Amino acid sequence: MRRPIIIIPARRASTRLPDKPLAMIGDAPMIVQVWRRAMAANLGEVIVATDDAEIMAVVEAAGGKAVMTRVDHPSGSDRIWEALLAVDPKGDYEIVVNLQGDLPTLDPSLLKELVAPFDREEVDITTLGAVIDNERDRQSPSVVKPVIAFHDEAGRSGRCLYFSRATVPHGEGTLYHHIGLYGYRRAALKRFVALPPSPLERREKLEQLRALEAGMHIEIRIVDTQPLGVDTQEDLEKARSLLCTD
Numbered sequence: 001m002r003r004p005i006i007i008i009p010a011r012r013a014s015t016r017l018p019d020k021p022l023a024m025i026g027d028a029p030m031i032v033q034v035w036r037r038a039m040a041a042n043l044g045e046v047i048v049a050t051d052d053a054e055i056m057a058v059v060e061a062a063g064g065k066a067v068m069t070r071v072d073h074p075s076g077s078d079r080i081w082e083a084l085l086a087v088d089p090k091g092d093y094e095i096v097v098n099l100q101g102d103l104p105t106l107d108p109s110l111l112k113e114l115v116a117p118f119d120r121e122e123v124d125i126t127t128l129g130a131v132i133d134n135e136r137d138r139q140s141p142s143v144v145k146p147v148i149a150f151h152d153e154a155g156r157s158g159r160c161l162y163f164s165r166a167t168v169p170h171g172e173g174t175l176y177h178h179i180g181l182y183g184y185r186r187a188a189l190k191r192f193v194a195l196p197p198s199p200l201e202r203r204e205k206l207e208q209l210r211a212l213e214a215g216m217h218i219e220i221r222i223v224d225t226q227p228l229g230v231d232t233q234e235d236l237e238k239a240r241s242l243l244c245t246d
Contacts, residue, residue, distance in 0.1 A: 003044035004095035004115050004183065007083050008034055009069075009076035010050045016232055021055050021101050023236055026244045030230065031055055032062045033104035033243065039064075041108035043115065044093070048101070049083035075207055076100065077182075081193045084186070096189050098182040104239050106227040114183045117157070117219040124188035124216040127160070127208070128179040130226040137177060141165040144178040144206060146220055160218040163206050179226060182208075188216060 010021040010031050017023070021031035028036070031048060038046040048059045048066040051073075056066040067086050073079040080098050095118055097111060110128060117126045129146050137143045147169050150158035155174070162168070163178060184192070191214070198213040200206075211218060230236050 003093075004097050005044055005084070005088065005093040006038045006041070006046045006097040006099050006111065007080040008038060008046070008048045008099045008101045009079040009083075010048055010052070010055050010101035011071075011079075012052050012055065017230065017236065020230065020236075021050075021052075022058065023230075025104050025236070025240050028062065029058050030104050030236075030239075031101050032058060032064070034099065034101050034106065035059060035062065035064045037104070037106045037108050038099055038111065041111040043097070043111055045087075047083055047087055049079045051079075077189065077207065078193050081189055084189070091186060094186050096184045096186055098184065100180060100229070102230045103181075103227045104230060105242050107225045110179075110181065110223055110225060110227065113221045113223055114181055117221065118183065118185065120219070122217050123219045124185055125192075125208075125211055125218045126183035127218060127220050128181050129176040129220050129222050130179060130224070131222065132175045132177050138167055138175050144180075146176050146178045148176065148220055156222045158220055160208075160212065160220050162212065163204070163208055165204055165206070176220075176222065177226065179223070180229070192216070 012019050022029045025033050049069050050056050051069055051071040059066040067083045069079050069082045114126050117123045132138050144163055145168055146160050147162040148158040192211055195210055198210040200209040230239050
């Protein structure tokens with residue numbers, strides 16, 4: 001497998017936490033903290049894809065690379081596709097990692113777990129999950145649950161059959177929390193962004209269902225570490241407490 005490229009989509013238009021990528025955590029804005037963790041994975045080139053000049057400026061000031069993209073993208077997947085075409089028009093990168101810009105506590109090793117399944121030719125897209133260990137998350141519609149056909153008895157790797165905000169699958173047994181990191185084969189990403197939103201995607205408000213409805217193979221790895229996604233001021237304060245030593 002050729003070295004992947006990691007692209008971090010970042011925009012300022014968050015309704016719950018305005019200017020989220022520029023929020024300071026320790027000595028750097030959140031987007032720089034995420035970029036640092038992507039670099040620490042040592043997988044390949046890391047690019048920030050943004051529609052904002054200030055985000056681009058702070059990334060470049062930290063020594064990173066950033067590319068400007070359109071402001072009207074409906075999703076991060078569309079933004080990373082535009083960025084990929086800008087930085088790699090010849091198609092040298094076969095694997096593309098979509099790393100959200102609001103995961104400042106990310107364990108860099110998770111990115112290696114994310115790309116490992118591409119050794120199997122049938123895999124189009126990869127993602128990660130973690131065991132749900134409390135009843136609140138089992139029942140919460142904000143916690144997306146993958147339904148998985150596992151390949152191994154240990155229950156660490158399998159094919160995603162569905163994703164839902166409901167408590168699925170029904171019955172006794174372990175449920176999983178979907179971690180919203182994605183790896184794509186370049187051809188799969190190109191196909192995905194060209195597809196219209198699917199019926200199940202609209203119903204569940206989950207973009208990954210578009211890929212499943214189109215017959216694409218999403219492989220999932222179960223990991224032991226779940227990164228903190230920063231969506232609210234409370235999340236931001238928690239990230240600061242985790243990362244700041246002062």
